[in-house]
Amino acid sequence: MTIVESTSSTTNKTLRFPLNAWYVAAWDREVVRKPLAVRVANQPLALYRTEDGEVVALADACWHRLAPLSMGKVVGKDGIQCPYHGIVYNSAGRCVSMPAQEVLNPSATVPSFPAVERYRFIWVWLGDPLLADPDKIPDMHQMDDPKWAGDGETIDLDCNYQLVLDNLMDLTHEEFIHTSSIGGKNISSSDFIVTHGANSVTLSRWMIDIEPVPFMRGQMNAKFPGFEGNVDRWQIIRYEFPSTICIDVGVAKTGTGAPEGDRSQGINGYVMNTISPSTDTTSRYFWAWMRNYLLDSQKLTTQIKDGIAGVFREDTAMLNAQQVAIDAMPSYEFYNLNIDAGGMWIRRLIERALEAEGAPWQPRT
Amino acid sequence: MAATNVEVWQHASVVAIDQVAIDIQRIVLEPQLPKRAEPGSHVDLKVVIDGEQDKRSYSIVESSDDGTRLTITVFKAPASRGGSVYMHGLAVGDRLEITQPLQNFPLRIGAKRYVLLAGGIGVTALVNMARTLKDARADYTLVYAGRSREAMAYLEPLREEHGENLVVHVDDEDTSLQVPALLAGLDVHTELYMCGPIRLMDAVRRQWTDSGLSYPNLRYETFGNSGWFDPEEFVVRIPRLGVEATIPTGRSMLEALESAGVDMMFDCRKGECGLCEVRVLELDGTIDHRDVFYSERQQNAATKMCCCVSRVIRTVPADGRERPAGHSLPVVTIDVS
Ligand code: FES
Ligand code: FES
Ligand SMILES: [Fe+2]
Numbered sequence A: 001m002t003i004v005e006s007t008s009s010t011t012n013k014t015l016r017f018p019l020n021a022w023y024v025a026a027w028d029r030e031v032v033r034k035p036l037a038v039r040v041a042n043q044p045l046a047l048y049r050t051e052d053g054e055v056v057a058l059a060d061a062c063w064h065r066l067a068p069l070s071m072g073k074v075v076g077k078d079g080i081q082c083p084y085h086g087i088v089y090n091s092a093g094r095c096v097s098m099p100a101q102e103v104l105n106p107s108a109t110v111p112s113f114p115a116v117e118r119y120r121f122i123w124v125w126l127g128d129p130l131l132a133d134p135d136k137i138p139d140m141h142q143m144d145d146p147k148w149a150g151d152g153e154t155i156d157l158d159c160n161y162q163l164v165l166d167n168l169m170d171l172t173h174e175e176f177i178h179t180s181s182i183g184g185k186n187i188s189s190s191d192f193i194v195t196h197g198a199n200s201v202t203l204s205r206w207m208i209d210i211e212p213v214p215f216m217r218g219q220m221n222a223k224f225p226g227f228e229g230n231v232d233r234w235q236i237i238r239y240e241f242p243s244t245i246c247i248d249v250g251v252a253k254t255g256t257g258a259p260e261g262d263r264s265q266g267i268n269g270y271v272m273n274t275i276s277p278s279t280d281t282t283s284r285y286f287w288a289w290m291r292n293y294l295l296d297s298q299k300l301t302t303q304i305k306d307g308i309a310g311v312f313r314e315d316t317a318m319l320n321a322q323q324v325a326i327d328a329m330p331s332y333e334f335y336n337l338n339i340d341a342g343g344m345w346i347r348r349l350i351e352r353a354l355e356a357e358g359a360p361w362q363p364r365t
Numbered sequence B: 001m002a003a004t005n006v007e008v009w010q011h012a013s014v015v016a017i018d019q020v021a022i023d024i025q026r027i028v029l030e031p032q033l034p035k036r037a038e039p040g041s042h043v044d045l046k047v048v049i050d051g052e053q054d055k056r057s058y059s060i061v062e063s064s065d066d067g068t069r070l071t072i073t074v075f076k077a078p079a080s081r082g083g084s085v086y087m088h089g090l091a092v093g094d095r096l097e098i099t100q101p102l103q104n105f106p107l108r109i110g111a112k113r114y115v116l117l118a119g120g121i122g123v124t125a126l127v128n129m130a131r132t133l134k135d136a137r138a139d140y141t142l143v144y145a146g147r148s149r150e151a152m153a154y155l156e157p158l159r160e161e162h163g164e165n166l167v168v169h170v171d172d173e174d175t176s177l178q179v180p181a182l183l184a185g186l187d188v189h190t191e192l193y194m195c196g197p198i199r200l201m202d203a204v205r206r207q208w209t210d211s212g213l214s215y216p217n218l219r220y221e222t223f224g225n226s227g228w229f230d231p232e233e234f235v236v237r238i239p240r241l242g243v244e245a246t247i248p249t250g251r252s253m254l255e256a257l258e259s260a261g262v263d264m265m266f267d268c269r270k271g272e273c274g275l276c277e278v279r280v281l282e283l284d285g286t287i288d289h290r291d292v293f294y295s296e297r298q299q300n301a302a303t304k305m306c307c308c309v310s311r312v313i314r315t316v317p318a319d320g321r322e323r324p325a326g327h328s329l330p331v332v333t334i335d336v337s
Helices: A161-169 A171-177 A214-223 A298-328 A338-356 B083-088 B120-125 B127-135 B155-165 B179-184 B198-210 B253-259 B296-301
Strands: A022-027 A036-040 A043-049 A055-059 A073-075 A079-081 A095-097 A115-118 A121-125 A149-157 A192-196 A200-210 A231-240 A244-253 A266-279 A282-291 B009-021 B024-031 B041-049 B052-059 B070-075 B095-099 B113-119 B140-146 B166-170 B190-195 B218-220 B234-238 B243-247 B277-284 B286-288 B304-306 B311-313 B331-335
Touching: A022 A036, A022 A043, A022 A266, A022 A282, A036 A266, A055 A115, A055 A121, A149 A266, A149 A298, A161 A171, A161 A231, A161 A244, A161 A266, A161 A282, A161 A298, A161 A338, A171 A298, A192 A338, A200 A338, A214 A231, A214 A244, A214 A266, A214 A298, A231 A338, A282 A298, B024 B083, B024 B095, B041 B083, B052 B070, B052 B083, B052 B120, B070 B083, B070 B120, B113 B120, B113 B127, B113 B198, B120 B127, B120 B140, B120 B190, B127 B140, B127 B155, B140 B155, B155 B166, B179 B198, B190 B198, B198 B218, B234 B253, B234 B311, B243 B253, B277 B286
Parallel strands: B113 B140, B113 B190, B140 B166, B190 B218, B234 B331
Antiparallel strands: A022 A121, A036 A043, A043 A055, A073 A079, A115 A121, A149 A282, A192 A200, A200 A231, A231 A244, A244 A266, A266 A282, B009 B024, B009 B095, B024 B070, B041 B052, B041 B095, B234 B243, B277 B304, B277 B331, B286 B311
């Protein structure tokens, strides 16, 4: 009998994180002159801006005694001073002043990581700096494109980042978790199409001639006052390596040609999601809801943001509970359904990347 | 380039040895726990000197992508501390204890321009960096200075690999490196990485700040094994402890004092941290400061020395005459912490 070696992801409940990848460390507005402490992919970072506004990401531990640099203060054009014995580093992480002696120790450096400001976020690269090409940053252009408006928040989660990716790739859960807002009985019964590329996975679903869910009806009424009747609804979920998912969502008056490409009789939003692993079992989830209608309405921006924040709180509770269950019953496996196809493709792409980095997946102990 | 410098010890076998220049051997190791070596990294390995175990550091000249093969290069220094003699005695198939690659000399990606300056065997710390910069299509020059071509390892392969980006200075061809001329051409955005004899490194360090260049852009690595002068035997006395020891050319003062039972403090053992500092009470001779811890002013004051690397030699007569033969050994009287 031959035993076929299986590399299926079925047993991998949670995933480790590739390091040769861009992760969001913070919103652009959060990074100022005063240092900010964050943790990305298990790496504590001190983030700050130079006098010229450039973002700096240094390992958050002084070379000398590992005091957190984020507790220190910025000095000079681009430096940061350790709060403990006063060693000063420049933005490259090199010691420029060692108060207690006349000559600098040549080994005194702290790691400095590539950081890029884009799409209202600060992205960091913790792996091989030679591979840190900003073109590999996932496309989230709706975040700062003048044709789109909206805002979002950050959610701190007590779960592995892969569980969040699973959650976003599979919107059938909306029908059960988000019953009162964006759910609706048509989702789990409607068909979907999954495709994948080298770094992306796309899942599209159309629901034709259905009753709009409360949130979508509200949006239709904002754009088309007095609108009543059925809609065509779409959800086009696009994952991009390592952990960004942008969802093209919307509804249009049914029969007005939205599936064929004419969305003028509808409303269109983009749910922007990017998830950064903090540790093996915690993550930071940055999201925003962008729209391409009524761009000047700050009221609508706030209403949508507050509404969606409430929806996502329902996910948070589930994801945290799921991690607790995983940890409590380590010998229990995951089983997969057809609805998991999107999440399973992501798992495969991430596992390939981990293997290429020489870090095949290993069970947590 | 996370600076994780946890020493993970493992076995490695010697899989190839060949001569790459006079007294210089290339040694290929196959470690038990492969880990890819970043440019600038080194391994520590255990050597046996006069029956006693000791530790030496060697730069990694080349690493296979998966880290299963690490190449180091060893110069048999005429007056070495003894480690290189041991290393030159190795044969294919021998097993050694080595660390996984350690990093004290990281290359920063993203500088506008790079100069890599190698003096003699110091080239070993820069070969991998030069290759990385070439692959990254960076603007770089590898400057390689040595006494004679026969004594310079990897000259030909480096020329093939780096073409016009390699500049060679050879003492016995009268093309010696002129430090002021080298630094005159640099701007504040240039990063210089160097490894070589202490004379060269001191000259560059002193000239660097005078040239208005930014100090953090000067990167160097020292293994604490070269001085301004050839090592001589000398005597160290610690009156308070009633200790007197003679330091042979192949040992450091720190090692000799430890063997004499003195409880010594130290950390880096290569002249960087200053923890092994001793106070000089009396001096019959001249201190050959081999550290990079003291400033020039402090070294000239000659009241303290880093005993892990620095030595004492007989004072060279001011008129440059030959020293009388049979003259007694130089002596330094010190106190320790
Ligand atoms: S811990 Fe930072 S200077 Fe001492
Ligand atoms: S032990 Fe560090 S300078 Fe001597
Ligand atoms: Fe949800």
